Amino acid sequence: MLYKSTTALVTAGFMFAASGAALAGDKEYSMIEQLPEKGKVMITATVDDVDSNTEFTIRDGHGKTIDVEAMTALTIKEGDRVTIVGMMDDELAGFGQEIDATSVTVIDAADEMAHAADDRHTSLEASLESTVNFSSSETEFDTVDALPDEGMVTISGTVDEVDIEDNSFKLRGRSGETIDVHPSQPLTVKQGQKVTVTGVMDDEVAGIGEQIVSAKITVLTQG
Known part of the structure; x- marks a missing residue:
């Protein structure tokens, strides 16, 4: 993931909980391909990779990924299910896009999801x-x-x-x-x-x- 400095978007706290929704009234996207090039977005996805306590990558259900840069330090890990609220932005040097996150909510921690994921997979099969x-x-x-x-x-x-x-x-x-x-x-x-x-x-x-x-x-x- 490329590193860069960003201007603060809004004053917002980061929320971490075992369950819960992000900010009410925001349109939530289900797939990364649906995200617009600009503007405010909300998406729920899985943490695919963590580069630092402010930068990580999320993955949707179709395997698509996008980088996320947080405004403050986070405590998340690979496999966590998170809801991101933020603004679309260009990556450094203009290659691709990322989300400048103003809110990150952990919906399900990775260790709590393991058994549920296995059950869903077995049920689907x-x-x-x-x-x-x-x-x-x-x-x-x-x-x-x-x-x-x-x-x-x-x-x-x-x-x-x-x-x-x-x-x-x-x-x-x-x-x-x-x-x-x-x-x-x-x-x-x-x-x-x-x-x-x-x-x-x-x-x-x-x-x-x-x-x-x-x-x-x-x-x-x-x-």
């Missing part, structure tokens, strides 16, 4: 396995345009385009239409492979279009 067994005979969708707006889905198609940085790929269905897929595990697919995808329907960034998230991928044929 069980749900995916159940969907695979059921959908293989009754609920697999033939085309992308037949997919519903929400719920668990299974669809087979061809890996059309792979985005390693975003840990996602485009799935091309039988009708030629494509949909973004975000696997639950790091990408192992290649362009041209025939795959079956089972996951959860979700809105794309900014609500334009649909995507499949938390997806389990089964490779049928090599590309």
